Amino acid sequence: MENNDKDKGADKAKEAKKAAMKELRAQRKTMIAAASTKMKEQKKDIKAIKKNLNGQTATIPEIAEAIDMPKDKTLWYMATMKKYGQIVEGPKEGVFFKYFLSESDKTQEKAEV
Amino acid sequence: MVSTHIKKFDTLVVGGGIAGLQTALDLGDQGYKVAIVEKDASIGGKMIRLSKVFPTLDCASCITTPKMSAAAHHENITLFTYCNLTSLDHDTSSEALGVKAVIIQNPRYVDPDKCIGCRQCEYVCPIYVSDEEQGGLSATKAISIPFSNAIPQLPIMDIENCMLCGQCEKVCPTNAIDYFQKPEEFIILAKTAIITTGFELLPKEDNFQYGNGKIPNVVDSLQMERLLAPHGPYNRVLRPSDGMEPDSIAYVQCAGSRDKSMGVSYCSRVCCMYAIKQAMLLSGSLPLADITIYYMDIRAFGKGYEQFYQNAKAMGIEFIKGKVAKIDEGENGSAIVRYENQDGSGIVTANHDLVVLSMGMIPGWNPEPICPVSKDSDHFITSIKPKISPVLTNMNDFFVAGAAAGPKDIVDTVTESGSAAMEAAKFMSNSIMEN
Numbered sequence: 001m002e003n004n005d006k007d008k009g010a011d012k013a014k015e016a017k018k019a020a021m022k023e024l025r026a027q028r029k030t031m032i033a034a035a036s037t038k039m040k041e042q043k044k045d046i047k048a049i050k051k052n053l054n055g056q057t058a059t060i061p062e063i064a065e066a067i068d069m070p071k072d073k074t075l076w077y078m079a080t081m082k083k084y085g086q087i088v089e090g091p092k093e094g095v096f097f098k099y100f101l102s103e104s105d106k107t108q109e110k111a112e113v
Numbered sequence: 114m115v116s117t118h119i120k121k122f123d124t125l126v127v128g129g130g131i132a133g134l135q136t137a138l139d140l141g142d143q144g145y146k147v148a149i150v151e152k153d154a155s156i157g158g159k160m161i162r163l164s165k166v167f168p169t170l171d172c173a174s175c176i177t178t179p180k181m182s183a184a185a186h187h188e189n190i191t192l193f194t195y196c197n198l199t200s201l202d203h204d205t206s207s208e209a210l211g212v213k214a215v216i217i218q219n220p221r222y223v224d225p226d227k228c229i230g231c232r233q234c235e236y237v238c239p240i241y242v243s244d245e246e247q248g249g250l251s252a253t254k255a256i257s258i259p260f261s262n263a264i265p266q267l268p269i270m271d272i273e274n275c276m277l278c279g280q281c282e283k284v285c286p287t288n289a290i291d292y293f294q295k296p297e298e299f300i301i302l303a304k305t306a307i308i309t310t311g312f313e314l315l316p317k318e319d320n321f322q323y324g325n326g327k328i329p330n331v332v333d334s335l336q337m338e339r340l341l342a343p344h345g346p347y348n349r350v351l352r353p354s355d356g357m358e359p360d361s362i363a364y365v366q367c368a369g370s371r372d373k374s375m376g377v378s379y380c381s382r383v384c385c386m387y388a389i390k391q392a393m394l395l396s397g398s399l400p401l402a403d404i405t406i407y408y409m410d411i412r413a414f415g416k417g418y419e420q421f422y423q424n425a426k427a428m429g430i431e432f433i434k435g436k437v438a439k440i441d442e443g444e445n446g447s448a449i450v451r452y453e454n455q456d457g458s459g460i461v462t463a464n465h466d467l468v469v470l471s472m473g474m475i476p477g478w479n480p481e482p483i484c485p486v487s488k489d490s491d492h493f494i495t496s497i498k499p500k501i502s503p504v505l506t507n508m509n510d511f512f513v514a515g516a517a518a519g520p521k522d523i524v525d526t527v528t529e530s531g532s533a534a535m536e537a538a539k540f541m542s543n544s545i546m547e548n
Contacts, residue, residue, distance in 0.1 A: 024292060025277055035255070035276045039240050060356035071355040072329060077358070079251035079346045080241055089348075095357045097349075 045069065046086075048094055050101060053087065059096035118299040122148040122191070124537050125214055125303040127198060128477070130158020131523060132515025132530045134180045134311035139534035141189035143483075145541065148301050149184065150216055151194045153492035155263035157181050158311055162246065162260075163339040166523055167390035168421035174262060174342075181264045193301075194265060201484040203508070204302060207271050211510045211544075214301040220294035227289035229267030232258060234281035234290065242274045244346070248336035251346035255283050261344055271361045304544065305537040307511045308486065308494055309530065311480035312516040315369040315377060317470050318320045323368060323440045329354035330446050334387060341394050348377055350398055352467055354446040359402060359466035362395055363450055364388040365437045366408040370473030375472040382520040384471035385412045389422055391469065392430045405431045405465070407452055415524060435461070440468060474520040486511050493519045504533040512536050 025032060048067040052058060058066070064074040078099060081087045090098040124140050126133045129151030129230065137147045149156065160166075161181065164172035184190050197217045204213035223234075238254035246253070246260045255274040258266055270281075270290075282290040317333045318326035330352050332340070339345045352359050366388060370381040392404045411432070413422045426432060434455040443449040448468040454461050476493050480486050487495040487507040494513040496503040504512045514533035515526040 020293065021277070028272065028275075028277065031273050032276050035240055035274050038274065039276060042241050045238070052320045064355075072353060074346075075351070075353065076251060077241075080244075080253075082348070083251060083346075084236070092358070095360065097351075097356065097358075 005033075045077060046081065049074070049081070050086070053099065053101045057090045057098040057100040059098055061096065063099075069089060118297075119193075120148065120299060120301050122146045122208065122301060122303045123305070123541060124148070125150065125201075125212055125301050126309055127201065127214075127306065128158065128309040128311055128515075128517065129153070129156030129184075129192065129194065130311045130515065131160040131177060131180065132311065132517070132526045132533075133158070133247070133307075134177075134184045135527050135530035136307050136309055136514055136534045136537075137184055137190050138187065139531050141184075141187045141539060143534075143538055145189060145538065147190045148303065149192050150196050150198060150214070150301070151192070152197060154195045154221070154259045154267070154269050155181075155265070156184065156192060156194060157262075157264065159335070160523060161262070162335065162342075163338050164343075164345075165390065165394060167386045167415040168415070170390065170393070173483065178262050181262075185264050190464075192265070193218065195221060197271065198483055198522065199298075201306060201480075202319045203510070207462060210304050212301075212304045212306045214305045214306070216297065216299055216301060218297040220296055221267055222291055222294050223268050224289045224291050224294075225265065225267055227287040228267050229287055229289075230268075231286065232256065232268070233284045233286065234268055237280045237284045239278065239280065240274050240276065242271055246339075248339045248341065250336065272325040272536060294431040304541050305512065306476075307504075307512045307514060307533050307537055308480075308506070308517050309513070309515050309533075310476070312474040312477050312520065314472040315375060315475050316443065317368075317472055320369060320470070320472075322438065323365065323470055324442065324448075328440060328442045328448055328468075330359075330466065331440055331448050331470060333470050333472050334384070334391065337391055337469045341391060342359075342396070350395065352446060357446070357466065358399065360399075361403045361465045362392075362399075362405070362467045362469065363390060363448075363463070363465040364404075364406040364469050364471060365440070365450070366406065366471045367436070368470035368472050371409065372473070375473065377475065377491075379473075379477070379520070380412065381471075381474040382412065382414070383474070383522045386415075386418055386421070386522065388471050389413075389425045389430070389467070393425050393428060396428050396430060403431070403478065404429075405433055405463070407433050407435055407437050407450065409434070409436055417524065439471075474516065476517065484511075489519075491519070493517065502532070503534065504529060504536050510540060 052066045064071040087099045117365040123145040124147045126137045126149045129149045161177045200215040235254045235257045238256045240255040241252040243249045244253040256270040258268045340350045355395040369375045413419045429527040437452045441449045447464045451462045489495045514530045
């Protein structure tokens with residue numbers, strides 16, 4: 001009996017949270033749409049960078065040229081991917097550093113291919 | 114807005130940078146109860162964002178982090194971060210202590226009592242946003258802890274970039290994510306207030322002679338601090354436009370300071386020294402690079418500063434006396450600097466891979482209309498006795514310390530902070546004796 005009451009209470013709380021989330025989504029509709037678009041673009045850009053780095057090392061200008069992305073934007077992504085452990089900095093070639101995929105991302109990339 | 118709570122302290126410190134932390138620690142150690150109110154998500158101010166400090170070249174983080182930690186763990190100090198001050202004035206109510214501040218606690222969308230700072234939310238968040246803590250040179254996530262040694266270790270959710278995908282909520286081991294958090298208002302009553310609101314750099318976007326911030330490899334001095342910091346955006350000095358290791362770097366002094374057209378007619382005092390410091394650090398990390406400092410005159414005013422300047426010259430850093438008139442975008446990401454050399458060689462143009470603007474310092478906080486404390490014509494807080502007690506303001510229970518009263522270096526800021534703590538303690542003990 002007591003357990004049944006507890007379950008009912010939990011279900012009610014779940015329902016209330018679901019309704020509140022729905023309302024919040026409606027309130028932030030425009031922001032959510034803009035964020036979703038941004039996320040999709042970023043995902044595409046990062047995928048292109050990773051694909052280009054699959055099995056090879058490359059400098060920022062080389063990656064930028066290969067995927068047709070501005071060099072500053074490529075560097076912005078590369079700095080971020082390095083921070084989150086997706087790529088690793090390699091040796092220097094001339095005035096540029098080379099980068100390659102980290103071990104965990106190599107495996108992931110292979111699986112996706 | 115949620116109902117108003119009242120909290121009582123001996124002293125309210127406005128600003129949690131090095132000045133605020135030192136003031137709070139000096140008062141807290143004497144047994145006074147202190148509240149620090151900080152607008153950012155972490156205490157530490159500008160100093161925690163610096164690479165090293167002049168003239169000792171000590172690691173800035175190694176000095177600031179222990180102070181941050183000491184304040185956070187001090188039994189007499191309470192931190193209120195990510196807050197907005199909406200009013201700060203004398204208090205005339207029945208519960209009056211002397212000072213009343215109305216404060217809004219901004220929502221982090223994370224329950225501070227439940228969060229353990231594990232960053233799982235940050236790692237799973239799928240959206241990247243420009244990381245202003247790194248001068249916008251790399252990205253962080255839409256929910257993230259501001260920087261690695263931030264205090265408190267609490268993430269902030271950027272709701273403008275949040276899709277409400279629920280991934281952070283799912284992964285959080287302590288159910289700390291709260292999408293429904295609202296701003297909360299509270300009141301602080303105190304006997305004294307100390308303003309330690311620091312400075313900001315004049316935005317480079319305002320300087321049309323130097324490209325309005327649109328020339329890719331023209332950065333400001335705080336961005337260069339991040340490039341030089343071990344936890345910087347690239348973990349080394351690279352050119353933001355293409356990741357090239359720069360071979361020729363120039364500093365443009367008085368970029369905004371001592372320039373009436375920019376609204377900053379005063380000298381910002383620290384730019385000469387921090388430019389020399391950065392130049393020395395650059396020559397350490399890029400030994401083959403040519404480093405040039407374009408200056409009007411070098412102001413090496415403090416103990417050991419002149420020697421520091423002479424050391425920089427001996428290291429091969431080139432000092433050119435001449436005011437830079439214009440910077441244009443050159444080929445392959447270079448910046449073309451045009452200046453009149455004061456050695457008589459006339460108008461000269463030079464190409465550099467990277468240019469750093471030593472932008473002028475402006476006040477970090479405008480008290481109007483929040484607080485009736487008086488401002489000078491330069492918009493910094495007025496010191497009514499600048500020679501014998503620079504921490505006194507026109508309000509008898511309000512004190513000021515650090516760059517809130519005018520541009521100054523860390524040494525002078527820390528000294529002034531001790532003085533402000535002493536004046537506030539004196540005011541409070543006199544009040545007790547009078548009563």
